[in-house]
Amino acid sequence: MPRPRLSAEFVTSAVKPADLPRDGRPEIALAGRSNVGKSSLLNALVRTAVARTSSTPGKTRQVNVYRVTPGGGFPFYLIDLPGYGHTSGGAKARAEFDGLTSLYFEHRIGLGSHSLEHGHPPATDPVLRGVVLAIDARHPGLASDVRAWHWLASLGVPHLLMATKIDKLSQAERARLATTCRQEFGQAPLVVSALDGTGLDELWQQLRGLTG
Ligand SMILES: Nc1nc2c(ncn2[C@@H]2O[C@H](COP(=O)(O)OP(=O)(O)O)[C@@H](O)[C@H]2O)c(=O)[nH]1
Ligand SMILES: [Mg+2]
Secondary structure, X not given: OOOOOEEEEEEEEEOOHHHOOOOOOOEEEEEEEOOOOHHHHHHHHHOOOOOOOOOXXXXXXXXXXXXXXXXXXXXXXXXXXXXXXXXXXXXXXXXXXXXXXXXXXXXXXXXXXXXXXXXXXXOOOOOEEEEEEEEEOOOOOOHHXXXXXXXXHHHOOOEEEEEEOHHHOOHHHHHHHHHHHHHHHOOOOEEOOOOOOOOHHHHHHHHHHHHO
């Protein structure tokens, strides 16, 4: 099924939870190591250059918020989280994610402060509908990605494994990618390429399923 017409726009670079949208629209968060290709993917997905891409790892230190409006559908937010893997300090103690990302999840699902700690699910419809963890197809099973995946799994939010830059892999390497991911993450990834468009329709369907 071809992707429907849609529009997308940059909303804000959030540096604290108060900067996040407050209109209650559904959100999908995008996480992954720096330079994994999140911004390129976002641009390819919405077929507009809304996100800035970079060949210098570790540049994005804000939570970038995009509003995506599917043709004939209701808008949702795509939340581009700061990349991990190039941070220093207490990053490991926070399961690879930096302080702002942890704050984002705390804010969106009440992690630690109330609901999860006391065993209650959030009372209202959750704003955060799912998290996509992007991994580099050339480097499956990196310890930092596996730790991030398990941490996301512990949050109780739907999460999707996605391997980027699949255009760089041969058929044999693709088969190995699936095998490694099943071992390390417990599932084969959705494979995508911002370069040649592989997997974008399927990703789009998944996002619509989560937000619709
Ligand atoms: N071959 C290939 N290169 C990609 C793809 N996506 C991103 N890149 C390259 O990877 C680098 C990092 O991309 P970027 O989107 O800025 O990564 P981010 O840090 O995760 O946002 C850039 O040099 C991109 O051109 C892809 O699907 N295929
Ligand atoms: Mg980026």
